[in-house]
Every structure is written in structure tokens, then in C-alpha cells.
Amino acid sequence: MTRNKDSHQQAPLERLIEALVEDILAASDEDLINEAQTDDDNGATVARRAFERASRTIALRRLAANRRAARGRRVVGANIRALDPKTARGWLEEYMASHPDAARKVRGALPQRDRLSDEDVYGMLEALQKRGVLKQRTIDQGPDQR
Amino acid sequence: MQARDTGALPLTELEVKRAIAVLAPAGWLRLHKAARALCRNAHFDAEDLLQEAFERALEGSRQCSRTLDIVLFLVGVMRSIASDWRKARRRRPEMSLVSPTGSLQEVAIKVRDERLGPDEWLASAQEANCLRQTIFALFADDGVAQRMLEGIMDGIAGEELRSLTQLNQTQFESKRRLIRRRIDKAFPQERKP
Numbered sequence: 001m002t003r004n005k006d007s008h009q010q011a012p013l014e015r016l017i018e019a020l021v022e023d024i025l026a027a028s029d030e031d032l033i034n035e036a037q038t039d040d041d042n043g044a045t046v047a048r049r050a051f052e053r054a055s056r057t058i059a060l061r062r063l064a065a066n067r068r069a070a071r072g073r074r075v076v077g078a079n080i081r082a083l084d085p086k087t088a089r090g091w092l093e094e095y096m097a098s099h100p101d102a103a104r105k106v107r108g109a110l111p112q113r114d115r116l117s118d119e120d121v122y123g124m125l126e127a128l129q130k131r132g133v134l135k136q137r138t139i140d141q142g143p144d145q146r
Numbered sequence: 147m148q149a150r151d152t153g154a155l156p157l158t159e160l161e162v163k164r165a166i167a168v169l170a171p172a173g174w175l176r177l178h179k180a181a182r183a184l185c186r187n188a189h190f191d192a193e194d195l196l197q198e199a200f201e202r203a204l205e206g207s208r209q210c211s212r213t214l215d216i217v218l219f220l221v222g223v224m225r226s227i228a229s230d231w232r233k234a235r236r237r238r239p240e241m242s243l244v245s246p247t248g249s250l251q252e253v254a255i256k257v258r259d260e261r262l263g264p265d266e267w268l269a270s271a272q273e274a275n276c277l278r279q280t281i282f283a284l285f286a287d288d289g290v291a292q293r294m295l296e297g298i299m300d301g302i303a304g305e306e307l308r309s310l311t312q313l314n315q316t317q318f319e320s321k322r323r324l325i326r327r328r329i330d331k332a333f334p335q336e337r338k339p
Contacts, residue, residue: 012299013187013274014232016281019298020183023326025221026319029172035327036175043178044171050193051166054200061205 080125085118092121095128156209163204165216173217180221183326184228186333187277189235199223284332291325 024032036043080088096103116124157165169177181192181199199220202208208226210219278299285291290311297307308318 011301013277015301016295016298017183017186019303019322020186020326020329021180021221021225023322024176024179024183025218027176027323029170031323032172032175032179039331041175041178043182044174046193047174047178047181047196050196051200054197054204055163057197057201058204 080122080129083122083125085121088118088121088125089116092116092125156211159204159206162206162210162216165210166200166203166220169217176217177220177224181224182330184224186329187274188228188232190228190231195224195228195231198227202227281329284328285325288324291321291328294321295325 027035035041083091177196178192181195185192185195199208202223203210203220208219208223210216282292282295285295290313294307294311297310302310308315311318311321313321
């Protein structure tokens with residue numbers, strides 16, 4: 001009830017504001033520029049500044065969102081078999097180097113050979129992929145250069 | 147571009163950014179004048195309103211049709227934001243401010259979540275009444291402008307408003323411009339009408 005009364009009081013002024021906006025939209029470019037010159041109005045500069053601030057804010061928000069997303073992302077559907085064997089082996093070695101405990105267990109479970117076969121490498125990467133522990137990267141990116 | 151695409155698909159965020167970036171000086175002026183008008187009788191300022199509208203357009207939360215002029219689109223966005231901010235202020239719930247210079251942190255000010263009490267409503271009504279009288283006083287020398295103002299505030303528009311003033315189209319438009327210009331000059335601050 002109180003709010004309705006308040007809105008009712010505001011409505012005439014809001015209608016006036018709307019009429020002012022309509023007039024601004026109907027004015028010609030030339031009229032607006034003449035008015036600005038007459039009034040020494042720096043509105044164009046203010047508007048451009050607001051745009052630049054908004055652009056910076058959006059760019060920073062996107063950057064932060066991308067960083068958050070990159071931290072949480074994992075390989076889901078990438079086709080491990082599309083990697084060339086050397087790259088796949090690099091990925092696996094990198095994972096093993098950063099997870100020594102896991103590496104020990106895996107080595108223990110593998111057949112005793114000097115070197116893992118390509119099939120072993122692909123199989124292990126797929127297993128890691130299924131468990132969601134491989135970091136996201138594109139297939140043609142190759143080993144992480146960090 | 148194929149004809150069926152025009153109008154059907156909204157502008158991409160990049161296209162919106164480009165369209166705004168290449169605005170001519172009159173476009174920027176028009177946006178600022180509209181923002182200033184929308185801030186009259188409100189408690190926020192034109193630059194904040196503009197920034198918020200640009201942000202919503204750039205992040206794609208408001209989408210611009212290809213057939214719509216970018217300035218008209220942005221004025222529409224500002225109208226909607228201004229209306230929300232006014233309502234929020236009347237309800238006085240949580241109020242958020244535009245972050246200053248591209249800061250990532252959201253700035254929020256908590257205020258009392260209360261509707262206007264009788265005293266506050268009376269003060270608000272008196273303020274609105276006072277503003278109305280002040281505006282009319284600006285046109286004490288111009289009966290036609292006062293009739294037009296009355297009509298506008300009563301919600302009369304277009305042809306009906308023009309016939310109320312008994313002016314031809316050109317005279318009507320220049321009277322409407324005179325009203326806007328006089329109000330602009332009398333109340334340079336955003337919070338006044």
C-alpha cells in the first residue's frame with residue numbers, strides 16, 4: 001500500500017523523464033553537437049570513459065573466469081589414440097614425474113620390460129583420462145613445456 | 147551476409163564492442179544526455195549508469211538485434227537498469243555499486259531492508275511534489291509549455307499531446323526541445339529533475 005502510493009507520486013516525474021529521453025533520441029546529431037558546444041558539455045568524453053572502464057572490467061572478469069576454468073578443467077573427450085606415440089609418452093612421463101607414488105605402483109603392475117610399449121602408454125593415459133586426472137590440453141599441443 | 151541472418155541473430159559481443167567503439171561524437175553525446183535524463187530524480191549518476199549498460203552489452207547479458215541501432219539499444223538497457231535501481235532504492239534492499247576502474251571486486255553496500263515508513267513516504271511525496279512545482283515554475287512565462295508538461299506528467303503522449311497544446315508538428319517539437327533544454331540548464335545535477 002505504502003509502496004503503491006510512493007510509485008504513484010513518482011510516476012509523473014518518471015513520465016517526464018521518459019519524454020526528455022524521447023526528445024534526446026529524436027534530436028538530430030547537429031542539434032546535439034550545437035547544444036554541447038553552447039553548454040560546454042563534455043558528455044561525449046564522459047560516455048567514452050564509461051565505455052573504456054566497462055571494457056576493462058569485462059576483460060578482467062573474463063580473464064579471471066578463464067583462469068578459474070583452466071584450473072578446474074580436465075580431459076574428458078580427447079582422443080588419446082590421436083596423439084603421436086612420442087607425444088603420448090611425453091605426457092605419461094610428465095605425469096609420472098609429478099606423481100612418483102602413482103608411478104611406482106604402475107611400474108610394479110606392468111610386465112617387466114625395458115621400455116613400455118606404445119600400447120602400454122596409450123592404455124595408461126586412457127586410464128588416467130577416465131579417472132579425470134589428466135590436465136586439459138589439445139591433442140596437437142604436445143608435452144607441456146613448463 | 148545472408149538475408150535470413152539479419153535481424154534473427156543478435157550481434158555478437160565483439161560486434162557490439164566494435165559498434166560502440168566507432169560511435170560518432172553525436173552518438174556518445176546522445177548516450178550521455180539520455181543517461182543524465184534517466185538519473186534525474188534518482189540517486190545514482192550518469193557515468194555509473196552508462197558503465198553498467200556498457201558492461202551488460204559487452205558481456206552479452208543484454209543482446210542487441212542486428213536491425214536495432216546500437217544507441218537505441220543502449221538507451222533501452224539504461225532505461226531498464228535505471229528502473230531497477232529506482233525500485234531497489236524504494237524497497238531499500240541490498241544495493242550494489244559499479245566497480246570503480248575495472249576492479250574485479252564486487253562492491254556491495256548493505257542497507258536496511260525496510261519499506262518506506264509513513265514519515266519517509268511523506269518526505270518522498272513532498273520531495274516529488276516540490277520538484278513538480280519547481281519544474282512548473284520554470285515555465286511560468288509559457289502557458290503552452292506548462293500545458294504540455296501537465297499532459298506529459300498525466301501520461302498523455304503523441305498526437306493527443308500535440309492537439310492538447312494546439313501546436314503544429316514543428317512547433318510541438320521545438321516546444322518539447324525547449325522544455326528539455328530549460329530543465330537541463332536549471333538542474334545540471336543528476337539527482338534533480
